[in-house]
Amino acid sequence: MEEKYKVLLNKEKSVKSVNKTSHVPVNLQNSSNLLPLSDEQTVVNSYEQFEKERRECNTYRFYGILNTMASNGLYNENIRIIDETLPNSNTPNITSNIISANSIFVNDGWYGYFEPPDTDEAQIQNDNESSRCQFKTFDPGYERLLMIDDDGKQNYLLKITYPFDTRDINLVENNNGTSLKDGLQIIEKGEVSINNRKYVYFKTPINHGLNNEDEIKLYNFIDNTNNGLYLSERTFAVTKLGDEKNNNLSRIFVIDVNPSDIDFNLGVSTIKRVIDDVESEYYVRRLKCLTQSEKDYDIYPASYGVNYFDDREAGFYFKKDVDVEGLRDNLGRPLSELFLTIVKNDNDSNYSSVSNVFWRDKQKNLPSKIKNRFWTRIVGGYETEQNVNVNYNIRAVGSNYPNGDPNYPQNYYENLDESNEIFDNDIVEYNETLLSEIVLEQLYHRINTVYRDNLNLIDSNKKDKREGYIYNPHSPIKIREFSNYIEEGDTQNTLNIPDYSHLKFSAQTESLPTGVLRTRELTKVSKVYRWRDLLEIGFIDGNGGGVEYPFESGAHYIYIDKNFYLFRQDPPCYVDFTVQDVTLPAEKDKFLTLLGEPTFYDYNVEDIISILGTNAPVNLLDPNLQTTSVDIRFITYSGEYELGERDTPGGCVDYSSLQKQSITDDC
Amino acid sequence: MTVNKYKIPIRDINISGSSINLNLNLDFSPVDNTELIKTKLIDDEKEKSINPIIDYKKVRFFPSDNNWDIIRKFKINMNFFTEKSNGYFYSNPPSYNGASAYGDIGFRFDDLFCRTDRLMSSFIRFNYYDSTDSTSNLIYSTNIYTQILNDQKNDYGFVLSKNECPVSFILGDSTLEPDTVHEGFYFYWFQDLVDNSPNKEYVVYLEVTYQNAESGQSTLHYSRKTVNYNTINFNQINDNRLLKVVLKNDDGIYKYRFEPNSQQTAFNGGPGGINLNPQSGLSDLPYLTFWQIEPNIGN
Numbered sequence: 001m002e003e004k005y006k007v008l009l010n011k012e013k014s015v016k017s018v019n020k021t022s023h024v025p026v027n028l029q030n031s032s033n034l035l036p037l038s039d040e041q042t043v044v045n046s047y048e049q050f051e052k053e054r055r056e057c058n059t060y061r062f063y064g065i066l067n068t069m070a071s072n073g074l075y076n077e078n079i080r081i082i083d084e085t086l087p088n089s090n091t092p093n094i095t096s097n098i099i100s101a102n103s104i105f106v107n108d109g110w111y112g113y114f115e116p117p118d119t120d121e122a123q124i125q126n127d128n129e130s131s132r133c134q135f136k137t138f139d140p141g142y143e144r145l146l147m148i149d150d151d152g153k154q155n156y157l158l159k160i161t162y163p164f165d166t167r168d169i170n171l172v173e174n175n176n177g178t179s180l181k182d183g184l185q186i187i188e189k190g191e192v193s194i195n196n197r198k199y200v201y202f203k204t205p206i207n208h209g210l211n212n213e214d215e216i217k218l219y220n221f222i223d224n225t226n227n228g229l230y231l232s233e234r235t236f237a238v239t240k241l242g243d244e245k246n247n248n249l250s251r252i253f254v255i256d257v258n259p260s261d262i263d264f265n266l267g268v269s270t271i272k273r274v275i276d277d278v279e280s281e282y283y284v285r286r287l288k289c290l291t292q293s294e295k296d297y298d299i300y301p302a303s304y305g306v307n308y309f310d311d312r313e314a315g316f317y318f319k320k321d322v323d324v325e326g327l328r329d330n331l332g333r334p335l336s337e338l339f340l341t342i343v344k345n346d347n348d349s350n351y352s353s354v355s356n357v358f359w360r361d362k363q364k365n366l367p368s369k370i371k372n373r374f375w376t377r378i379v380g381g382y383e384t385e386q387n388v389n390v391n392y393n394i395r396a397v398g399s400n401y402p403n404g405d406p407n408y409p410q411n412y413y414e415n416l417d418e419s420n421e422i423f424d425n426d427i428v429e430y431n432e433t434l435l436s437e438i439v440l441e442q443l444y445h446r447i448n449t450v451y452r453d454n455l456n457l458i459d460s461n462k463k464d465k466r467e468g469y470i471y472n473p474h475s476p477i478k479i480r481e482f483s484n485y486i487e488e489g490d491t492q493n494t495l496n497i498p499d500y501s502h503l504k505f506s507a508q509t510e511s512l513p514t515g516v517l518r519t520r521e522l523t524k525v526s527k528v529y530r531w532r533d534l535l536e537i538g539f540i541d542g543n544g545g546g547v548e549y550p551f552e553s554g555a556h557y558i559y560i561d562k563n564f565y566l567f568r569q570d571p572p573c574y575v576d577f578t579v580q581d582v583t584l585p586a587e588k589d590k591f592l593t594l595l596g597e598p599t600f601y602d603y604n605v606e607d608i609i610s611i612l613g614t615n616a617p618v619n620l621l622d623p624n625l626q627t628t629s630v631d632i633r634f635i636t637y638s639g640e641y642e643l644g645e646r647d648t649p650g651g652c653v654d655y656s657s658l659q660k661q662s663i664t665d666d667c
Numbered sequence: 668m669t670v671n672k673y674k675i676p677i678r679d680i681n682i683s684g685s686s687i688n689l690n691l692n693l694d695f696s697p698v699d700n701t702e703l704i705k706t707k708l709i710d711d712e713k714e715k716s717i718n719p720i721i722d723y724k725k726v727r728f729f730p731s732d733n734n735w736d737i738i739r740k741f742k743i744n745m746n747f748f749t750e751k752s753n754g755y756f757y758s759n760p761p762s763y764n765g766a767s768a769y770g771d772i773g774f775r776f777d778d779l780f781c782r783t784d785r786l787m788s789s790f791i792r793f794n795y796y797d798s799t800d801s802t803s804n805l806i807y808s809t810n811i812y813t814q815i816l817n818d819q820k821n822d823y824g825f826v827l828s829k830n831e832c833p834v835s836f837i838l839g840d841s842t843l844e845p846d847t848v849h850e851g852f853y854f855y856w857f858q859d860l861v862d863n864s865p866n867k868e869y870v871v872y873l874e875v876t877y878q879n880a881e882s883g884q885s886t887l888h889y890s891r892k893t894v895n896y897n898t899i900n901f902n903q904i905n906d907n908r909l910l911k912v913v914l915k916n917d918d919g920i921y922k923y924r925f926e927p928n929s930q931q932t933a934f935n936g937g938p939g940g941i942n943l944n945p946q947s948g949l950s951d952l953p954y955l956t957f958w959q960i961e962p963n964i965g966n
Contacts, residue, residue: 035699042709049717061724150843152739295919298727301841319726319858319921554720 054537054551058325060479062160062340063317064560066299067307070145071109073568073648074467075138076359076451078104078598080113083354094358098596105135108309111648112137139355140374140449144348145469145566147314148301155348156564157418158297159341160322161287161474163330167424169284171205173389173409174267176220180282180427183219183270184208187387190252191259192244199239200259202271205390206382206441207250209429214238215274216255222263229261235274251385266389275433282440285330285425287339287474292421296320321555324479325516331430331437332512333500334534336480339425340560342473343418344447346375359451362458370450376468380413380424382441386640394444395570398453398466399641408641416445425474432502435486435532444470446569455645461593464644468569475562482532484543489531491523501531571650572637577601580632585625592621594632598647603632722859728914728923729840730852732943732953733934735917735924740839740847741943741953743791743811745877745888747772747834748959757892757958764933764940764956770829773881779815779826787813788880791836793851795871799909806871810878811836811851834877837952854923856914867916872909873925875957888957890931890940907931908960910941925955 007024010017079096086093099113115134143149147156170178172185188203210216215235223229239256242249273280291297297318305313324335349356356374363371370376381394388406396408413424427441448468456464488504489497497520499513505528520529537556540546550557582591594600605620605628620630637646637653729737744766749758758767769779769786778786791811796803819832826832839847861869875888891907911926924943931939933956940956 032698034697037700037704040704040709042713044713044716053720148842150845152843293919299842300727301845317726319919553722553724555722555724 050551051538053554054556057551057554057556058323059555060322060324060338061318061555061557062322062477062560063557064315064562065302065305066147066314066316066342067305067561067563068145068147068311068314068566069307069309069563070311070469070566071309072111072137072139072141072145073109073650074448074452074465074469075111075140075647076449078111078113078138078596078647080136081139081354081358092354092357094354094361096358099138100596101598101600104598107135108311110135110137110141112141139359142311143355144374146311147299147564148312149348151349151353153348153350154294154299154345157294157343157345158299158316158318159292159343160290160318160477161339161341161423162290162324162327162335163285163337163339163425164288164328165286166283166330167286169392169427170267170411171384171391172267172387173391173411174265176265176268178220178268178270180284183217183272184282185267186221186264186269186271187266187385187390189259189262189264190243192240192254194240198258198260199254200257200262201243201252201254202264203248203252203385204271205251205384205387206427208253208271209250209438209440210238210241210253210273212238212240216253216271217274217279218269218271220265220269222265222269223261224263225261229257273429273431275431278431278433280429280431282427282429284427285437287341287423287425289341289421289423290322290324290338291318291320326514328500328512328514331500332514333482334480334517336478336482336534338477338479339474340477340562341423342471342475342564343416343420343423344375344378344445344471345418346373349374359449363450363454366450366454366457370454373450375447376450376453377414378416378445378447380416380443380445382427382443384441394446394470396641397446397468397569398448398464399643401464401466401642401644404642412446413443423474432508435502435530436482442472443474445473446470448569461590462645465647467572467639467643467646470567470569471565475560477558477560478547479556479558480537481535481545481547483535483541484545485532485541487531487533489529491520491527491529492525493522495519495522497529498531498534501529504528504530568650570639570641570643571652572639572646573650573652574638575649575653576636576638578634578636580634582630582632584620584628584630585623586627588621588623591630591632594634597634599634599636601633601635603630605630722857724858725855726858726921728854728856728921730854730953731917731922731924733924734944735915735922737920737922738943738953739843740837740852741955743836743838744940744954744956745791745834745836746892746940746956746958747877747886764942764954766833766835766956768830769832769834772834772877772879774829776826776829778881779819779829779832782815785880787815789813790878790880791851792876792878794874794876795854795912796874796909797871799872803872807854807856809851811838811848814848816848854912854914858916858921861914861916861921869914871912871914873912874909877959887960889960890927890955890957891938892940892958893960907939 007022010019077096078099078101080099081094081096084093084095085091103113104111105113112135115136143151144155149155168179168181171180172178172187174185178185184204184206186202187205190201190203192199192201215237217235218231221231223231236255236257239254241253243252272282297316297320299314299316302313302315305315307313322338324338327335329335329337359374360372365371379394379397381392381397383395384390384393386393386396388408391409391411392413393408394412397410397412400407400410416423425443426439428437428439430437446468448466451458452465453468454464455462487501489501491497499518499520501520502508535541535546537551538546538548540548549559580594582594584591595603618625620628637649639646639650730741731737744764746765747758747767749756749767749771758771774786777783790813793809793811794805795807797806798804814836815826816837818835818837820826837847838852839849840852841849856869856871861867875890877886877888878884879886887908889907890910906928907930910931911928912923913926914921914923925941927934927937927939927941929937931937931941933939933942933954934944940954940958943953945951945953
């Protein structure tokens, strides 16, 4: 207490004074100090820290192995290209020798020839090993089709892509503007009899994705019962899949309607799957590149790795990190799937290489747009039903030969190139009840060599060889997974509803969210949303859903082990003999040309003794030979589509009817 | 003490139920900093205590020539001292930028013909350091083992005699030159360090030794000949002990090249052993020639 008070009693003031009660004001003041700090200890949990860093990380690094399964069954010509350019000469002199049919060998699926023992190359190398008896492939061979070759020019370009958008296409030609957005078009109607009851089946041009008991809605069908089927007012259950013999399950479905009661309009009648009164949507996913060029990755022979056919496997890693922060897929959701996109490269060999110079010279009279290319531009499509009204049939590319029958429409994704930044991808079905996409058809790219595709223009005596290669360019990479369980929440009382959620009781009118994932704010008005949770990396739910991969150096590492198949567009499964008649000596050149055909089998001179008067050996190339007719036999192969000349059979051919030849002693 | 003052007019006195609002103010003072500690200090200190993430991602660097053009393969020549009656001499004439023979370092023809373990297990070691001073750290090394390839064989594929068989090595690109040895051809290093270096160039220094499994000796080699080993001043030639190597991110392509000093280069007739852009002469291949720095006295 700082202030002091002196209180003088009244009686001390005067005689008459008496003491009175006095009041002394007393201040009560309070001051305080903060309690002293105690020692603080806290534990940093390394696992939690790891999980935190992993959750916050959006950077991905991709590496892996590519196993290319390819062969050169579609080679340009059965020839050996020889460089006879003089030293120090600027004028190339490149010629070729025909490898006759009986010298063509198939070595681990590759067509080619064994190099003669004494070649220029062997002499240049000055040893006994180079070239001698080496197996050489016809062009295009190893050096253009495998993932790894030693000419320094990559045969394919690798990219990382993500689904960012959708598009609509017209799968079946029609005049009503009906397209994929209207549902899956119908191309065929048929009848199935079950227990003596007739059911109708319909065929779709691509996989329908239906299962037994699924509900479907029919659009633009013809009701022959004067609306007795109530087509527009009801759904139909799928009775079974496939035709009467259970063939083609993925493209034929049966409903319980008498075939005579219903008809369809080609390309106009469509179906949509219905789940809980919600119709599916059908569309094509589009991909955008996250990496652009070959600088973004490194590719190399995978040590001693070879596949079953002794072709080298390729190892690769992306030097460029892929950051997915803020990226959304075509449904406005954070990315759960990326794609490894592999695109055939036209510049797969040095421009000045012997091979390129040779083929460019052959193509010099072709239109300027194509004459300097080795490969045709890529076209994209799907493995659709074989139907003359169906577009995007990848196996029918080029099957519109003049006067051909049938001719297939040539509507495809065109002008595709390895430099593109946007690619069309698969056809998917999306149903808002399921909140998930189902892939119905994978995309394929088709390529062929310019030489083969235009052979008739190059040499009028030859037919085009319009069968090309097809491959699936886009392989999904799962980086996250959506939960199997569909969440529901009301914005009045549910926190952390993600912004990609969908309204449950009304149509979605909001535009798709973009950028970094946000959550919905609480509202006074009730709005119920549905969504699937994006499972955290490392979390595996009860059904095994979820992803787990290494997190290291501040990035997620995803290993890709992929088989890359280069298929034939239409492998010919049918084999037959054809005969061509030649008159000698007038058609001597034609005779020699035909003998050089890879499909040449044998020739014979009918009744040789009566024509030539002798059974002694006769030189058929003698210009003084008596006019003689020679029948030349060829093995011909044919497939499902009219694609011109085929030189080699598909794997489906029975080889037992063909002669086999052993390697000679020289090799 | 501040209070609110109220005036109550007399006319209101008769009105029953008058009331006056009395404020009870309470000023809080914190007793301690627990809340601050819990909500901020600990979080901040925890964050500080956690090491930043170091990016250990390595990428492959391709060797390139003086113009930063990638080379497909290069040759390494190893040159050794041999003892003669009047002293030690390089086994090849000084003007010859080639390799010594295996016979010069103690191998016999049988070793070459049979590829004995002691021959095949001998190797060159490339040690890379992060600086040239005494505090340098060894950051990367690679071994290149004995090669009996075309250079070591005659036209008929037989191995050369011990006095003709060169101690040389050819390293090549695994894709472009599949028949060559690839170990030691590439340099693998941290992408992050190179990308964040000035001009995206990161410098390391190479030291070369030869590990002879026949003699058990490890010899140091410089990319510069010692003209007279008897008067070697090690302080003077230390600059040549290490060969500068630059790693570079060249517009997305990762490359490295040897950058010899004026004593180490053989380019344009330089006195050294490094020539990445050979115009003519012994070989069309870029080559690195290294000379043993001191005789194996007592060998």
